Amino acid sequence: MSTNNGKRPGRPPGPSDTRDRILGNAREMFARSGIGKTSIRSIAAASGVDSALVHHYFGTKEQLFAAAVHIPIDPLLVLGPMREVPVDQLGLVLPSLLLPLWDSEMGPAFLATLRSTLSGDGVGLFRSFLQDVIAVEVGKRVDDPPGSGRIRVQFVASQLVGVVMARYILELEPFASLPVDQIAETIAPNLQRYLTGELPGLN
Known part of the structure; x- marks a missing residue:
């Protein structure tokens, strides 16, 4: 029964x-x-x-x-150490931290989430992550002149999103196979200028 x-x-x-x-x-x-x-x-x-x-x-x-959002790591475990990095080194340290993470075993999960998010209704979640986590952790340190920190972080984000697209989604060669440190060192001066340099309309 x-x-x-x-x-x-x-x-x-x-x-x-x-x-x-x-x-x-x-x-x-x-x-x-x-x-x-x-x-x-x-x-x-x-x-x-x-x-x-x-x-x-x-x-x-x-x-x-x-x-x-199915990110396989607490974002503050990555961004938290940024608080201890001198401002004039942020441009190099940011890609040096993020690129190995994306290249690691956690990378496929991150990229799968990114693809599904960008093709669905989760864009607001990543916008919130950018504006409420990264901008708070990094933007407040580069807010010179006052009020510029947010747009500075967004310029940096645009560069990093381009790296993600070219390296991991489009898989453009030989860029996709370049060593992490080579990419980080190449884009670092641009990122640093976005963060602390003179930008048209901001200075």
């Missing part, structure tokens, strides 16, 4: 359903309002759970964001 009382076999609703619900709400709210204007408390409320449970599953807000 059956003992499942007519219910379909399989895992009953539980933590995984709650976790998925939190992720879904986080993804929607981050895309709509950005990281800075979205709180753990608001995500918890939308998910019908306590804030402590969100922290239990995901840790910090940045770690929740990483999970929401």
Whole structure:
């Protein structure tokens, strides 16, 4: 005699359903309002759970964001060390940190996420990552003249997105096979000028 009382076999609703619900709400709210204007408390409320449970599953807000967009690493583990880098070395250190990450075993997951995001409705998530994480961590250090930090970071982002497209998506040779340090050293002067040099209309 059956003992499942007519219910379909399989895992009953539980933590995984709650976790998925939190992720879904986080993804929607981050895309709509950005990281800075979205709180753990608001995500918890939308998910019908306590804030402590969100922290239990995901840790910090940045770690929740990483999970929401399937980034395989906490972004602050990469960007956090940038706080200790002298401003005049940021142009070299940024690509020196990011390129090995993209070339690592985590790279395919990142690129798969990027492709699906750019072809879907997740563009707002990456815009939020750029403006609310990178701009906050780096932009505030290069905000000279005042108010220029955000556009400086966006110029840097445009260069790095170009590297991603040419090296990993279009796979242009020989660029796609160049050593990481060669690319980093080649683009570093441009990145540094975007960050700290004179830019038309800003000085």
